[in-house]
Amino acid sequence: MTFGSGAMTNSIAEIGEAQVILVSGSNTTETHPQIARRIYEGVDRGARLIVIDPRRTRLARHAHIHLQIRPGTDIPLLNGMMRCILDENLVDDLFVEMRTENFLALRDMLYRVDIAQCATLCGVDEEQLRLAARSYARAQRSVICYCLGVTQHVCGTANVRSYANLAMLTGHVEQEFTGVDPLRGQSNVQGACDMGALPGVLSGYQPVSDPSVRARFERAWRVELPTTPGLTVLDMTHGDGSSDDAGVRALYVMGENPALSDPDLGRVRATLAGLDFLVVADLFLTETARLADVVFPAASFAEKSGTITNSERRVQLMRQAIDPVGSSWPDHRIIIELSRRLGYAMNYQSPAEIMEEICMLTPIYGGMYHDRLDNGEGLQWPCPDRRHGSTQYLHKYSFTRGRGRFEPAGHVPPAEAAEEEFPYILVTGRVYHQYHTGTMTRRSDLANREYSRPLIEVHPDDARKLHLRSGLAARVVSRRGSCVFTVRVSERVAAGHLFATFHFAEAPVNLLTGSASDPVARCPEYKVCAVRIEREA
């Protein structure tokens, strides 16, 4: 965003070569095992590992510095670190001068920041904060990885900008082994964004509001395109369900399960149930599909060909291994047939042909033809034409948007704080993202055996106070609803905090969470919610 593109600036392999690795809001060992492997390799080679996380995750236990911040205090932490960098003359002046803009605004803001105050607000030791700032700034090759723990806050966008500020201030962006890397949860989050499955942009992040962009697509698609950005997923699933509400009256859902994954579930289910028409294409009869008027059986990744794009922008070929199971169809075939019936014909013989059109209309994917991707490892975008190779890291000579822009950010308190009636802070396990709502993994026996009951993690001190033991049932109540979990006493959570996963339909933790969301990215605040917990008889 601050650099002009929402993707990992590095390749996964580079992470293992960095000298300082700063990981924030990511339980990497469990959510991105192969990236964690690179991090551990880096540490074996002598890299310093800094982890910013409210939980004492496995990675945090191996860290040289673990900043166990209060949930939602990334910004004061980073402002404190940047103030320290400023005070100790660790700013990369040349980089700031040549490649960035708006530095003075950041500097002025930082001069009003008090490091000791920041540390107190975050609940971390001031010396540790300074130590982290120094080692990140002093190393030649420092890299930042962050995940949904950073974006899933009311201030998610500002959080992301603050990490970008830190990287630019120290010049840790333009070279190999330095950068800022958002780790993407599900297999093709990156690709879904790249392809323009977003309300404001067409494929390759080309804005729908730009007339010249629209003109190109209109020529290729032979149709007039709508001009104003559309609704986000939250706008669509959190309408009030009445007919004069500005939300949607009909929904087509491909392979997702908002009736289990969206925050403030009661409202989502009411919205879905109140729709005039709901179509779902999925592998299984999910909670969402149960509410649908029409359900299409979709084929799995083994039953179709196509490409997906991983966190490091690597576009790879998925090959069909078997025929579709039963009379299921791949989603592309379903869309083509449905579109034809709505009077808009799409003529493609194969996914390779669809990709040719993508290449034509999407500069960053310009050379991603299937025949070229057939090399066992794909290509990393940007790849503007057939002759262009893979791009290992971004922003070598300039940022996507020209100069990188500093966006100073102040602390935004979480939408909900603990109080008398709801004295605990519940942090939800959306970061255990690979299981998502469990539609796929829960049908794999092994995955089920390893983690088969909805658990709530409670710190030993709190467990003693509340007379809770591991294995007991406990009810968790928020302003919006309640659900029952099995207790696991664990030091991974800080005292005063609880941690729950959301992969289980039996204990839909999103019944508890709020729908306060970031004003820019509209990313809901899953991470923080005030609750009380009581033993269930």
Added chain:
Amino acid sequence: MHDVLTVCCYCGCGCGLYLRVEGGRVVGAMPSRSHPVSRNNLCAKGWQSFAFIHHPDRLTRPLVRKKGRLHPVGWDEALDAAAQGLRRVREAHGPDRIGVLASAKCTNEENYLLQKFARAALGTNNIDHCARL
């Protein structure tokens, strides 16, 4: 029996793996040795990435709601019903009252087609995916 080189369907690491196919069924998964991310290694999920493919809960036929209940039907009937329902809402309320949700579990080609479907066939920019959640 043969092996097909493909990509793990679970997380954003994108490990390269082989699916082992026997008699039209996927029976195993193995890492690719030369792949830059997997480097001859998969996590527990990757090794199990094929396990749901032949699960008895898989939907095998289209379903359409009739008198309040979902009934199995043929593809033509289901596609007609979906087209008719979407057309009805568009005629009554306009294209911007229809929403489309894409998926981070589907391919690039499918996500591209779905946003094209929303914009060109339905006439709305109401397309988003659930990954920001």
